[in-house]
Each structure stands twice: as structure tokens, then as C-alpha cells.
Amino acid sequence: MVDTYFTRLPRNDVTSKFNPTALALANNGWIWNADPLRNFALLPSKAYLRREVIVWGDCVKLRYGAGPQDNPWLWEYMQNYVVGLARTFDGFRIDNCHSTPLHVGVAFLDAARVVNPNLYICAELFTGNENMDIHFVSRLGINSLIREAYNGHDPKEFSRLLYRFGVDRSVGKISKFCAYCEGLRLAQVPCMEIV
């Protein structure tokens, strides 16, 4: 009837020594108008209590805290995992990048680049505004942001996407270099042609 918010680990020999409440793991998901710099699983957010979270049943939230001191085993385990991937592959695609805590992403990508300095990072990033996007791109060192052509719901919107992401230099554009030459009167030949 309603989506379950928790994945409950089965009680067996391995898990029975833990407090039963610790066996209920919060599923990850997303909320509308999220602030990507805040963790909605922690106070003061009440997103889980209010059932605002649109949950994914196949993954759970991990408690990274403020740093490795809050969960040393997890940080070491995940860093080894990321570094192993960085040794094996040429690049990463970060899924749902806006929901990874920035300090976690920065630490693990820095570690990845130690073993693979040319690691190519692309990311699926929906922070909701360009300035926040740029903040994530510059802190994490993302090489490319994933853009989708089929997000253009009509021809005009698709043209807009093509211009924004697909046209590096547009026809007839005055380049800054040309204007600079013109300003110093170094060249008398026109730098731009309107076709």
C-alpha cells in the first residue's frame, strides 16, 4: 500500500549480535527542492518522518558523518573500493551526484586521482541552479556534466539545448581576440565575416 522506507536485514548468526533497531537501514531517495549541501536523513530535516522522500528500494544510506572519525571502518572500506575502481577504469560516471555529500566526494576523488591522475569524471548533476552546479564541478573536479537530448520536449527547446551544449563557436561570432586587435589598431583586416 505504501512504499517501505527501510531495508530490514534478516536476523541470523551474523546479525543477531546487533541491536535489532540497527538492522533497519534507511533507503536512499530524493526529495523535491532539496538543498544538495544538506543531508535530509539528519536533523533538522524531517523528510523521512513526513514521508517526503521518494525512495529507491535497491540502495541504502551510509553514515559518513562529518569525517572519517565518525565512521572509520566505512571511510576506509569505501576509499579502498573507489581507489580499486580508479586503478581499473579510465573514468567514473557519478550517478545522482548532487546527493553525495561534498566532503565525501572530494575525499574519495582526491584519493582516486592519486592512483589515476588522468581519471575522467562525468556526473549526473541536478542541483537545480547553475551556480550550485559550478560549485560541485569545481570542488569535485568534474570533467563533464551529462546532458540529455531527449529532455528537449519540443523542437525549440531541443534547439536551445543544442546551442547551449553542442555549439562551441557559433557562426559569425566576434571573438574577444578580434575585438582586442581592433582596439589596439594592430590589424586593419576584418576578423569577422557575417555569412
Added chain:
Amino acid sequence: MTSIEELPPPTGKGPVRSCIISPLRGSSPHALFFDLTHDNESPLHKRSAEDALSTGALIAFSGSAIGSTKGFDDLYPKLLDLVGEKRLYEVLGIDETQGIGKAKRILNHLHTQMVLEGYAEGYVHQENDVRLMILLLPR
């Protein structure tokens, strides 16, 4: 744009020096532009199956990194559930005429060839439901 400013002497003594200040404008993050991702509905549902090749062609000439999926090239008509799917891919050869993969390969090679020969400027023209992208040689 540019402005002429005066720099104070670096040591604190001596004449001011005239210089030209050209403000650096920011740039937007580099794009990895997909024609279709694993999250998008198939072209058959969104628009039409024929639309796939024209969309793929426009992306092939995009001045950015590009991406695609095997389902798009094979013109697979459904959005797959990646989490639950158990079937394996059917592997097609390069010369197979199924789907638009062969056409896209030619378009990608054409784009590469044009860029190496100096074509650098793009233009998107849109009229009613049709879009065209033109690459031109800069002078």
C-alpha cells in the same frame, strides 16, 4: 570589455605602468551530450522511431563529448528496467543494417574529418518541427 588601467610599481618605488585589463568571462561546464540515456523513454514513445536517426545525427555533430546507448542504436522500442533486467545483449556486427548504428558511425567519422580539416563553427536552424546544424569553415 578591455580597459586601460595603471599598475603600481612592484617594489613600491618607481613609475606606474600602463596596462590593458581584459576581464576573464566564466565558461560553463563541459558537456557530455547524450542523444538517449538509459533513463530516457525510447524515441518511439517520445516522438517517433524515425526521429532517432535525426536526433542521433544532430548529436554526432555536437561540439562536446557525446554519448549514446546500444538500445538507441538498435532502435529498441522500450525503456529497459536496468535493475531487474536479466537478459543479455544481442551482439551485432559493424556491417549489420539493423538499427542506426552504422549510419551514426559514418556521421561520427564525418564530423571528426571535418573538424580536423578546420571546420569549427556551428549553427542551429529551427523551422517548425525541423532542426538543422551546419558546420562552417572559419575565415
